[in-house]
Amino acid sequence: MNLEKYKISKKIQLQKINTKEVVDNAEKKLKKLRKKLSKIQNTMYAEGKYGALICLQGMDTSGKDSLIREVFKDVNARGVEVHSFKVPTELELKHDFLWRHYIALPAKGKLGVFNRTHYENVLVTRVHPEYILSENIPNIKSIKDINDEFYHDRMERINQFENHLAKNGTIVLKFFLHLSKEEQKNRLLRRLNLPQKNWKFSEGDLKERKLWNKYQDCYEDVLNRTSKEDAPWFVIPADDKPSARFILAEILVKEFEKYNFKEPVLSKKVADRIEEFKAQLNNE
Incomplete structure (x- = not known):
């Protein structure tokens, strides 16, 4: 599989990118990848040089929650941390827009998954600029003060933030789950038609759906x-959810393999005494 085709390395137009790709036996293939991912995380932890931040963004119903469950289910529970960012709290609003994300970053050896990310600050707030006013930013007195330049500057701050993370041992990989409007409609209807899924539905989903084109831009x-x-x-x-999960997991494995993580070698002092330690245990 050519994984480079999913990577954004030049300017793209979302409307020209397919929202559906079906991989044969995706679920079966994912099981094998999960084992690889688990082994990679164990080795990453033992080496202790890198952590990984996996960012997931997508429209409502794009499958972020189920993807996290299926892709990372074989990783040691202590080796993966998932953070879902909702509306900022009163405390979070007293800090800069990146603060709550910075304190949630993964330690070296761990996989950190952001379900919705620091990019909400230049996506949701751009569609709803009135949200910015709650940040109480100097020189922002009204919505009239919030323009494209404001958001582009904020994106540059994000680039600097991620560059800083990368230079200090955090592998940053970001995934946009590209969903079609028609498929979102089907998934929302499913939530309404299946009683066990009703709890997932929110009237707000329909209000945000009306802003689809603005979100895509x-x-x-x-x-x-x-x-x-x-x-x-x-x-x-x-x-196609199974295929999306497989593709993302395949990219994770291939990207992590580039770092050639290795378990640390025992010091000569300890290695020279292995037989002695075995004998002590066997003679108890």
Whole structure:
């Protein structure tokens, strides 16, 4: 599989990128990848040089929650940390827009998954600029003060943030789950038609759906401005969930393999005494 085709390395137009790709036996193939991912994380932890930040963005119903469950289920529970970012709290609003994300970053040896990310600050707030006013930023007195320049500057701050992470041992990989409007409609209807799924439905989903085109424009701008070599974006066709999970997992494994993680070698002092330690245990 040519995984480079999912990576944003030049300017893209979202409407020209497929939202559906079907991989044969995707679920079966994913099981094998999960084992590889688990082994990689164990070795990453033992080496202790790198951590990994996996960012997931996508429209409502794009499958972020189920993807996290299926892709990372074989990773040691202590080796993966998932953070879902909702509306900022009163405390979070007293800090800069990146603060709550910075304190949630993974330690070296761990996989950190952001389900919705720091990019919400240039996506949702760009569609709803009134949200910015709650940040109480100096020189921002009204919505009139919030323009494209404001968001482009904020994106540059994000680029700098991610560059800093990469230089200090955090592997940053970002995934946009590219869903079609028709498939979102089907998934929302499923939530309404199946009683056991009703709890997932929110009237707000329909209000946000009406802003579909505006969100797509904002995503396209973000993807083009913030996909960097040290923190690339990948666009994952999301209409077929099993295939989307497999493709993302395959990219993770291939990207991590580039780092050639290795378990530390025992010091000569300890290695020379292995037989002695065995004898002590066997003679108890």
